[in-house]
Amino acid sequence: MGLPEAHRLKHRQDFKAVYKRGSRCRGRYLTLRALPPSYLCESVQIGISISQKVSKKAVIRNRIKRQIRAVMQELLPQISPGWKLVVIVKPQAVACDYEHFLRELEELLTKAEVLNGHSRRGVL
Numbered sequence: 001m002g003l004p005e006a007h008r009l010k011h012r013q014d015f016k017a018v019y020k021r022g023s024r025c026r027g028r029y030l031t032l033r034a035l036p037p038s039y040l041c042e043s044v045q046i047g048i049s050i051s052q053k054v055s056k057k058a059v060i061r062n063r064i065k066r067q068i069r070a071v072m073q074e075l076l077p078q079i080s081p082g083w084k085l086v087v088i089v090k091p092q093a094v095a096c097d098y099e100h101f102l103r104e105l106e107e108l109l110t111k112a113e114v115l116n117g118h119s120r121r122g123v124l
Contacts, residue, residue, distance in 0.1 A: 002069050007076065009047030009084060018047070018086045025108045029093040029100060030068075032108040037082025044079045046072050050089040064089055064096075071101045078115050085114065 002008075009015060022035035048068050050061050068087055079085075087105070109115045 003046060003073055003076075006043045007046055009045040009086065014045065014084065015047055015049070015086060018084050022084070022086070023112060025111045027104045027108050029090055029096050030104050030108060031088040031090065032105070032112055033086040033088065034112040034114055035084040037080065042081055044076060044081060045084045047084075047086045048089070049086055054089050054091050055094055060094060064093055067096075067098050067101050068105070070098065071105050074102070075105060075109065075115070079109065080114060080116055083114050 009018070018033050018035045022033040025032045025034070048065050050065060052061075054064065055061055068089070072085075072087070093101075106115075
């Protein structure tokens, strides 16, 4: 179960735009790049970037991407419409599980003021 088609960031120029004009928030395991809403896009679009520096094994990289997609799908209703987000995975994330990703992504989205209400749900 991945992200719905409308919420995927797929094209190279979209990733480049987020990297060039978006703000950056760093965490221990993840970095979030966020491009504020534009009048052209109504839905949130999310991309995940994970390099071979994280792990040489595609199985491990794909597991991490599945976990991040699941977290983002859970947080999707709370995200303000129109944002373009890129989640960049750091090499330390190999040891993480779902709860770590959930906690850190909530913190990063709150810090970037992407979540509706900009407040945490009480998860610590």
